[in-house]
Amino acid sequence: MKLVAALALALLLAAPAAASERHPTLGELEGEVMCPTCKTTLDQSTAPIADRIRRFISARITAGDTKSQIKDKLVAQFGPAVLAEPSKHGFNLLAWILPFVGLGIGAAALSWLAWRWSRNRPAQATVTGPPLDPELDRRVDEELARFDR
Amino acid sequence: MPLRLKHGLQALTVAAVAGLLGLLIWKVVHQDKGVKLGGGRTPPAPQFALSRLDAPGKLALASLRGKVVVLNFWASWCAPCKSEAPRLEAAWQRYRSRGVVVLGIDAQDFTGDAKRFVSKHGVTYPNVHDGPGDVLPRYGVTGFPETYFVDRRGRLVGDRVAGEISAARLNEGIRRALES
Numbered sequence: 001m002k003l004v005a006a007l008a009l010a011l012l013l014a015a016p017a018a019a020s021e022r023h024p025t026l027g028e029l030e031g032e033v034m035c036p037t038c039k040t041t042l043d044q045s046t047a048p049i050a051d052r053i054r055r056f057i058s059a060r061i062t063a064g065d066t067k068s069q070i071k072d073k074l075v076a077q078f079g080p081a082v083l084a085e086p087s088k089h090g091f092n093l094l095a096w097i098l099p100f101v102g103l104g105i106g107a108a109a110l111s112w113l114a115w116r117w118s119r120n121r122p123a124q125a126t127v128t129g130p131p132l133d134p135e136l137d138r139r140v141d142e143e144l145a146r147f148d149r
Numbered sequence: 150m151p152l153r154l155k156h157g158l159q160a161l162t163v164a165a166v167a168g169l170l171g172l173l174i175w176k177v178v179h180q181d182k183g184v185k186l187g188g189g190r191t192p193p194a195p196q197f198a199l200s201r202l203d204a205p206g207k208l209a210l211a212s213l214r215g216k217v218v219v220l221n222f223w224a225s226w227c228a229p230c231k232s233e234a235p236r237l238e239a240a241w242q243r244y245r246s247r248g249v250v251v252l253g254i255d256a257q258d259f260t261g262d263a264k265r266f267v268s269k270h271g272v273t274y275p276n277v278h279d280g281p282g283d284v285l286p287r288y289g290v291t292g293f294p295e296t297y298f299v300d301r302r303g304r305l306v307g308d309r310v311a312g313e314i315s316a317a318r319l320n321e322g323i324r325r326a327l328e329s
Contacts, residue, residue, distance in 0.1 A: 036281070056259065077280045078257065079281030082281075
């Protein structure tokens with residue numbers, strides 16, 4: 001049952017991604033493509049080359065190109081730095097993997113420290129010592145009773 | 150945890166932090182700020198070999214050794230580049246017989262746009278294409294257009310000209326490079 005639910009969720013998430021790949025919009029590509037002169041994404045730029053790239057993207061969308069095809073054409077013109085995200089192959093793959101590796105190492109280190117801390121914590125001190133003076137015990141009881149009223 | 154393991158882990162952590170710090174310092178120190186010009190300095194012109202816009206194949210700056218080279222960085226979307234193109238063309242026509250080459254470097258531009266620019270403005274001097282703009286930081290180019298002068302020995306002479314170049318500055322730069 002859980003497997004079916006997980007598969008359904010995966011399909012639900014994959015469908016919009018596939019649609020975006022086949023029918024990209026200018027808006028989403030503007031956030032994924034860099035302006036070569038200003039080093040910001042296109043949606044943050046009003047530079048002439050950013051306008052030109054926007055026109056190029058619109059023309060390619062109209063021509064029916066997929067998102068990957070448009071990005072490939074831009075990379076062929078401006079190099080891989082034109083993409084806001086590094087590609088998911090070759091050396092650039094490290095940029096995707098390393099944050100998760102770092103998170104994993106951090107989580108493991110934290111867990112280990114928490115385990116060590118809980119193990120080394122001194123046992124709760126038990127009340128030992130001489131018995132309480134009966135007179136003091138009576139006064140404490142009276143004070144507590146006064147608070148309860 | 151055994152003391153040796155603890156010390157080992159601490160040493161590893163310190164080494165990792167020191168390594169990252171070292172990388173950062175190396176990056177800052179080796180950041181390409183471009184060649185320093187002016188004050189009589191004549192540094193060697195950074196080398197490159199880029200695809201030609203006007204012909205098949207590549208053109209390397211090294212292949213122009215023995216000639217004076219006027220290096221002009223431009224892009225088709227740059228307005229002042231349009232106004233100065235006829236001046237550069239005139240200089241190319243005037244000085245080419247004296248061993249002067251005007252070389253345009255079209256950067257951060259679509260190849261198709263650049264070819265249309267060359268055709269529309271009647272440019273006949275050689276032009277190369279640097280789409281990613283890899284050569285720009287090596288010269289310290291901060292905007293378009295920008296012009297540099299290389300003497301016959303491959304050294305940059307005079308000052309860089311940022312912005313649209315006048316005929317007077319163009320002639321002055323060429324003269325100085327020829328005399329260098």
